[in-house]
Amino acid sequence: MRGFTGAGYDKGRALPVQAAWYAVLHLLFATWWFPARWRPALLRAFGARVGQRVLIRRGVRVHWPWKLDIGDDVWIGEDAWILNLEPVTIGHDCCVSQGALLCTGSHRRRSATFEFDNGPIRLEAGSWIAARAVVLRGVTVASGAVVGAGAVAHRDLAPGEVLTVGGAPATDVSVLPVSAKGTPA
Secondary structure: OOOOOOOOOOOOOOHHHHHHHHHHHHHHHOOOOOOHHHHHHHHHHOOOEEOOOOEEOOOOEEOOHHHEEEOOOOEEOOOOEEEOOOOEEEOOOOEEOOOOEEEOOOEOOOOOOOOEOOOOEEEOOOOEEOOOOEEEOOOEEOOOOEEOOOOEEOOOEOOOOEEOOOOOOOOOHHHOOEOOOOOEO
């Protein structure tokens, strides 16, 4: 690992902007006392695109706001971590629950210098990342899909798919996509 260079990774902003964000993140944004209604404005001030009616709870960490795009009517739960070395897109009507991790970073394990192997994450409209779930780099969670509590999404999820820790099928039809006739699709 001595030869690690970080080749190919662009932080997207100059060091003074990165330092300013880290100060704001730790002194204001993630604190319990900072009003939730102001968190979207802080993200916008640092280059994030944030829709309307977005609720971001306390303890949420965002690595680089300028690599974040959030749609309307999104809820991000307490202590969620968006480790976005690459872009993260969260579509409309999504929920990222308490303690969830969206991690766009990884490393090439066979590289002698352990270089980065990063990739973007995309959560499509209506998807849900449940409590303490993890979405890894390069993954798209399609519309209406669910990454269940504690599960790790290491591959793309199809529309309406439910990924659970043990791979058990979903038993709650309320999380399945609904057809135009009002029945599970």
